[in-house]
Amino acid sequence: MRIILHIWRQRNANDKGRMVRYEVPNVSEHMSFLEMLDVLNEDLIGKNEDPVAFDHDCREGICGMCGCMVNGVAHGPLPGTTLCQLHMRHFKDGDELYLEPWRARAFPVVRDLVVDRTAFDRLIAAGGFISVATGSAPDGNAVLVPKEKAELSMDAAACIGCGACVAMCPNASASLFMGAKIAHLGLLPQGQPERDGRVVAMVAQAGQELFGSCTNIGECEAVCPKEIKLEVIARMNRDFLHASVAGR
Numbered sequence: 001m002r003i004i005l006h007i008w009r010q011r012n013a014n015d016k017g018r019m020v021r022y023e024v025p026n027v028s029e030h031m032s033f034l035e036m037l038d039v040l041n042e043d044l045i046g047k048n049e050d051p052v053a054f055d056h057d058c059r060e061g062i063c064g065m066c067g068c069m070v071n072g073v074a075h076g077p078l079p080g081t082t083l084c085q086l087h088m089r090h091f092k093d094g095d096e097l098y099l100e101p102w103r104a105r106a107f108p109v110v111r112d113l114v115v116d117r118t119a120f121d122r123l124i125a126a127g128g129f130i131s132v133a134t135g136s137a138p139d140g141n142a143v144l145v146p147k148e149k150a151e152l153s154m155d156a157a158a159c160i161g162c163g164a165c166v167a168m169c170p171n172a173s174a175s176l177f178m179g180a181k182i183a184h185l186g187l188l189p190q191g192q193p194e195r196d197g198r199v200v201a202m203v204a205q206a207g208q209e210l211f212g213s214c215t216n217i218g219e220c221e222a223v224c225p226k227e228i229k230l231e232v233i234a235r236m237n238r239d240f241l242h243a244s245v246a247g248r
Contacts, residue, residue, distance in 0.1 A: 171212030
């Protein structure tokens, strides 16, 4: 099938940028979205043109590297899916697709569809850790964890830090990302020593990174490829209120 692409091209952070139209003929329905972009780039390189820059790594929906807006939806139209897991069989012959990078002040464009997401790294550094003794692995039953909390923690830990939640939020809020990181540590016994300090530090860092505030619109949950629920934001807000009242 033939796919028409309108792709945001921007040489660097200071370039004005523009949409450029491309046609990709003979697209197989078995291709992933990124493989389709690979085919486009091979054609561009053959014409001595600059290939389209886009982030990718594992291409298995694990690393969180890939991602762009496809017709205004982060990661494309299929729910619970990263861009690398999106296949061309979900599109029709002659479809026109508009590809843009994540749009958020905290995620400046590096080139084309690539954005700088190191703001997430700084959020993690601000509080996303636990102070445990290093050494050999402890016995699995040394610290008992209730099954319900273990499952909730694992659900939150599924976050891959792709940034789709920020890109889709009208406020460019990182609350779903922060909520997931805070919940998956705060639900476990090992995460209790830093629990109050963690949430205060991460919320403060989010403000420094110019992420917006959460207004419970829910677009973040709708596009999260790991389908993380808004409940993690409620847990984060509860922890922050508790820490603020306690003066920590």
